[in-house]
Amino acid sequence: MTEVGKDRPEAAVDRRPAGGLLLTACLSTLVVNANTSAVSILLPAISEDVGSPISVLQWAVTGYSLVGAAVIVTSGALADVYGRRKVFILGLVLFVASCVLIGLSNNAAGVIGGRLIQGAAGSTILACGLSLLTVGSAGQGRMSAVSLWGAASAVGAAAGPLVGGVLVDFTGWQGLFWIDAVVAAACIPVTLRSVGESRDPNRPRSIDWLGTVLIAAILAPFILAVSQGSAWGWTSPATIGCFVVTVAATYGFVVAERRVSAPLVDLALLRNKVLVTATVGILIGAGTVNGLGFLLSIYFQDPATLDMSPLAAGLATLPLTAALVATAPLVVGLAHKFGVRAVVGAGFALSTAGFLVLCFVAGSWTYLAFVVPMVLVAVGLGLSNGPCSSVATSAVPADEVGAASGVSNMARYVGAAVLVAVAAALYGSAGAADADALADGFSRASLALTVVSAVGIVVALLAARHRMHRPRAVDYAAAAATTTHTVHKVDEVAAAR
Known part of the structure; x- marks a missing residue:
């Protein structure tokens, strides 16, 4: 394929990405995010099948995020130096291999090891997929492509628990990974045929x-x-x-x-107080929503509590993801009307209220008692996530957008890894398997998430002391693409400003 020598087309040009590029980028991010959101639903079934406690298998969730945090920026750097298409395909190959390893595993070590590989593969696919889209498009075509990519990401996250629940009943928990392997494998020949190679000739070739x-x-x-x-x-x-x-x-x-000449994190960026506060908000949002998703998936399926099937548990968590996705389109209008700080502060206040209600979970609670706090948390995080993501890119000059995005997106993975581990530890400390003890563990974990979410309100108040530029449309487009997980290179998107 012909080498792309210029990665930043002029903003005045309106160029849409090739159909094959758009298809493989959107399909791969949908599969990655569906897989990610489904795993917590699958843990009880995996635990029963491999004979390992959930306290051990939670590393299948936290380990995924841990590796993703370490690899997300590095994968983007490798793509810039060695070729975005090449590294994207490597991510797909690793993803297929991880799915096969997990699907064939009959013990916890295989499942957790496969998920560690999957963390590296998933972050690589997400980082390189958006880079390929932005290099392969320009102007309004780029905005539309990024928006579609973000929509595919959100749809995958929402559909994951449902698909996982259905497959457990019909194919066993392994079915999700076999289907994901097939879809990811199908993306490889499409990418080879329809996607041109591109690099960043101005980037240092050293990798941190x-x-x-x-x-x-x-x-x-x-x-x-x-x-x-x-x-x-x-x-x-x-x-x-x-x-x-x-x-x-x-x-x-x-x-x-x-x-180092090309650091993983440019420490000079940490002197930008607006970027730092936005990144802390991103970490809190990603961490608390992942922690809550883990708790709900486990609690709903426990025989001592609600005793739901995997499918029922997937349906039961739908209000959380649906409200989060439904709130996203409203954020831009609200931010323009009331200001970014007000929307972020209100978002964290709502999510804190939702977590606070969950602190009072009792063994006698039915499912309906969880719906309102779930919706409060989701709407609150929907309000805070988009503005924090867009502020993170708009707070720096155009030539630093990629580096700033790397910092904030690493924070997503860090937040998910740490707060899922905290939630799992506090929930598991209940010890006994009766409903009241498990509800007590859920309450302790919810209290921790309440405190962390309340820090987000403080972050919004501190942000009021700093002058914040109003994000532009392209910043919200980049933010939409990060609803569930992360992107690395949005500096090309910034060129459309």
Whole structure:
């Protein structure tokens, strides 16, 4: 294929992406996000089949996010240097391999190992898919393509729990991974035929491998300590040792990023207070919604509580995803009318109220008691997520949008990994399997999510002290594409301003 020498077409040109490119980019992100959102629903069935407790299998969720956080920026850098199409196809191949490994596994190690690979593959597919779309389009065609990509992402997230629940009943939990493998494999020949190669000739060719390893070294022991701290003892050598490793790795990361020519995180960006507050908001939103999704999936299916089937549990969590998706189109109008800070603050206030209601869960609660707090949380996070994402890209000059997006999107994965682990640890601390004990564990986990969500209100108030530029339409388009997971390179999108 012909090499694309100029990655940034003029904004005045209106060029739509090739049909094959649009198809494979949207289909692959739909599959990745459907897979991601479905796994929590599948955990009880996987636990029963492989004979491993959910407290262990939660690493299939947190490990996925942990690896995604470490790889998301690196995969974008590899794509810039070695070719976006090439790295995108590598992501698809890894995704297929991970699905096959998980589908064939009969133990927890295989499932968790497959999900770790899937974390790397998923973040690579999402990062490179959007980059290919933005390089292959321009002007209004680019805006439409990014919007469709974001819609596919949202549809995948909403459909995942339902599809997973249906497949458990008809094919077993492995069915989801076999179907995903087939779809991802079908995207490979389409990409080879219809997508041209592109690179960033101006980017340094060095890759910050040390930064990637250190991100994992920061998160892995921290999550292990959070997950096992109550069992080990919070002052035990093992727990303290994990925290010491995290602190040491954090220090090493800061030192390393100051010395490399193409750092994983440009530390100078952290002096931008608007970007930092927006990124904290993104971390809180992604972490709390993933933590709640994990709790609901497990609690609804437990025989001692609501005893739902996987399909029923998938349907039961639909108000959460549906309200989140339905709120997204309203955000732009509300932000223009009331201001970004007001919308973000109101969003976190609503989600905090929803989590607070869930702190009072009792063993006697029926499903209907969960609906209102679920909707409150979803609407609140829908209001806060889009503006925080758009502010993160609009708070920096056009030539720094890609780097700023890398910081904020890494935060999504970090938030998901840490808060799912926290929620799982607090829920699992209930110990006994009777309804009241499990409700008590759910309440403790909800209290933690309430506190974290309330920090988002504080973030919005602090943001009021800083001058914030109103995001433009392209910033909201980029934000729409990050509703569920993440994108890496939106600097080409910024060129459409």
